[in-house]
Amino acid sequence: MRRRASQPPGPACAFPGPVRVTQQDVRYPSLVGRGLRRFRGSPDEVWVAGATEHVVQAVQHAVRHDMRVAVRSGGHCYEGFVDDPAVRVVIDLSGMRKVSFDPLLNAFAVEAGATLGEMYRDLFLGWGVTVPAGWCPDVGVGGHILGGAYGPLCRSAGLSTDHLYAVEAVVVDRHGTARSVVATREPSDPYRDLWWAHTGGGGGNFGTVTRYWFRSPDADGDDPAGLLPAPPASVLSFHAEWDWQGMDETAFGRLVGNHGQWSEQHSSPDSPFTSLYSELHLLRLPAGRHVMDGQVADTGPAAERLLDAYITALNQGIGTPFTLQKQQLPWLTSALRGPGVDASPYRVKLKAGYLRRRLTDQQIAAAYHQLTRTDYPNPGGALGLYTYGGKVNTVAPEATATAQRDSVLKAVYVAAWEDPAEDDTHLAWIRSFYRDVYADTGGVPVPGTGNSDGSFVNYPDTDLADPRWNTSATPWSTLYYKDNYARLQTVKARWDPRNVFTHALAVEPPPT
Numbered sequence: 001m002r003r004r005a006s007q008p009p010g011p012a013c014a015f016p017g018p019v020r021v022t023q024q025d026v027r028y029p030s031l032v033g034r035g036l037r038r039f040r041g042s043p044d045e046v047w048v049a050g051a052t053e054h055v056v057q058a059v060q061h062a063v064r065h066d067m068r069v070a071v072r073s074g075g076h077c078y079e080g081f082v083d084d085p086a087v088r089v090v091i092d093l094s095g096m097r098k099v100s101f102d103p104l105l106n107a108f109a110v111e112a113g114a115t116l117g118e119m120y121r122d123l124f125l126g127w128g129v130t131v132p133a134g135w136c137p138d139v140g141v142g143g144h145i146l147g148g149a150y151g152p153l154c155r156s157a158g159l160s161t162d163h164l165y166a167v168e169a170v171v172v173d174r175h176g177t178a179r180s181v182v183a184t185r186e187p188s189d190p191y192r193d194l195w196w197a198h199t200g201g202g203g204g205n206f207g208t209v210t211r212y213w214f215r216s217p218d219a220d221g222d223d224p225a226g227l228l229p230a231p232p233a234s235v236l237s238f239h240a241e242w243d244w245q246g247m248d249e250t251a252f253g254r255l256v257g258n259h260g261q262w263s264e265q266h267s268s269p270d271s272p273f274t275s276l277y278s279e280l281h282l283l284r285l286p287a288g289r290h291v292m293d294g295q296v297a298d299t300g301p302a303a304e305r306l307l308d309a310y311i312t313a314l315n316q317g318i319g320t321p322f323t324l325q326k327q328q329l330p331w332l333t334s335a336l337r338g339p340g341v342d343a344s345p346y347r348v349k350l351k352a353g354y355l356r357r358r359l360t361d362q363q364i365a366a367a368y369h370q371l372t373r374t375d376y377p378n379p380g381g382a383l384g385l386y387t388y389g390g391k392v393n394t395v396a397p398e399a400t401a402t403a404q405r406d407s408v409l410k411a412v413y414v415a416a417w418e419d420p421a422e423d424d425t426h427l428a429w430i431r432s433f434y435r436d437v438y439a440d441t442g443g444v445p446v447p448g449t450g451n452s453d454g455s456f457v458n459y460p461d462t463d464l465a466d467p468r469w470n471t472s473a474t475p476w477s478t479l480y481y482k483d484n485y486a487r488l489q490t491v492k493a494r495w496d497p498r499n500v501f502t503h504a505l506a507v508e509p510p511p512t
Ligand SMILES: Cc1cc2nc3c(=O)[nH]c(=O)nc-3n(C[C@H](O)[C@H](O)[C@H](O)COP(=O)(O)OP(=O)(O)OC[C@H]3O[C@@H](n4cnc5c(N)ncnc54)[C@H](O)[C@@H]3O)c2cc1C
Pocket: 035, 070, 071, 072, 073, 074, 075, 076, 077, 078, 081, 082, 093, 112, 133, 134, 135, 136, 138, 139, 140, 141, 142, 143, 144, 145, 147, 148, 149, 150, 151, 202, 203, 204, 205, 207, 208, 209, 210, 343, 458, 459, 503
């Protein structure tokens, strides 16, 4: 008989069964409103699950009645995959948030409905360890991890998926029977392909994840405190601002160029700067400034020296008014606070691109134009440049489903606004921004051309599948998964042969 994971210790599930909420139910608006503001679905039913068995029942119900099903964990999806009008049953994992140590698998079990903040808090207070993952504590573990999640500790500790030991998922076989399976990274595990697909294959593709287990690949022994990275006791948190009004195109180019050059020089796995993480947001001119939030995963004189050297390198030859605020924070305080950006009041559209090298002069000029255009007055637009690389780049592209393993930066293009009546205006702006930056490669960051290495599936962008916006010969699936896509399709065929789990950018069944 196949080995099953133990049920982690803790209080029994609070729900006697799945809670089935229909449109007339007083709880319905709270549940369908959990996603980002730009999307609002109208499913017939939301099933709130408190245990794996509840998810099995919900999926079985959807399959039996031929209703399109989607799962929501933290509700932070940047596209309307869960809120798609075609979705009739939403499985909401709000009742599955337990974090525990599972002695049978010698790994930490995290239920998929937990938020990153809940995972950070429980792992740290319980065992003094963490999983290196994203900076927003409200993001859900469920959708985050399987998109190849990254965050402030990843340059020194790798991606969260690099520490994924096992996954429990509810899948549907070719006869339409839903069941839960556990897949591990053990080479002898016949289900290993399913584990692999969850190391960057993206949300909503193969089944519904109910639990993740984490243990670092190089960990040994059975002392839980030694099985995952230990975060620093405290961090040097920083917030920098550059005055936009006094910055001309030359100074703008220097700031972006300095930042790119620093990233090229200090993102090798053995660099002392892997403890430094930053998110530079080059904002639209009406916002009046550019901002950077970051942290050094350490405090004391050495951390101060790293930060000083970084800021000095960025400011070479700029001469614009600049401010820097620094603060020493206990690590958990910093992790639960995040960068302090609250996206919830806004309608947001994101696009992304991996960068192996700095932006070219031509790309910087395109960014300058889009951030200063006077025919588009919105202050809520930005180009984000996030530090990357370090330990992330020690893993082979095919070892996990996250193929991008030699980038030094992530580029993030953001439009944020409030009024739904303005959607078209802001979508047009961000589309033209992206098209201009990648003008030489059909408007998208084609892997292996110039400085680009595709895009990041945790920031999904349906425009990549739209020939109006992707005029390259490279399909969206290659932009996200590169050479790993064919293998993901094979996993799809094995584990979701009826294509039950699908959305606008879902892994497609292999060609027949
Ligand atoms: C404010 C904000 C900050 C962010 N910061 C970071 C960051 O620092 N680093 C980073 O890597 N990413 C970041 N992201 C992106 C984030 O990782 C993705 O949006 C992720 O998919 C969110 O997961 P979720 O469970 O919260 O979202 P959901 O909306 O619940 O789900 C997202 C997608 O995953 C699927 N999914 C959800 N749960 C499951 C499950 N249990 N099993 C299978 N599929 C599932 C959904 O069906 C959907 O397609 C951020 C997003 C936001 C909005």
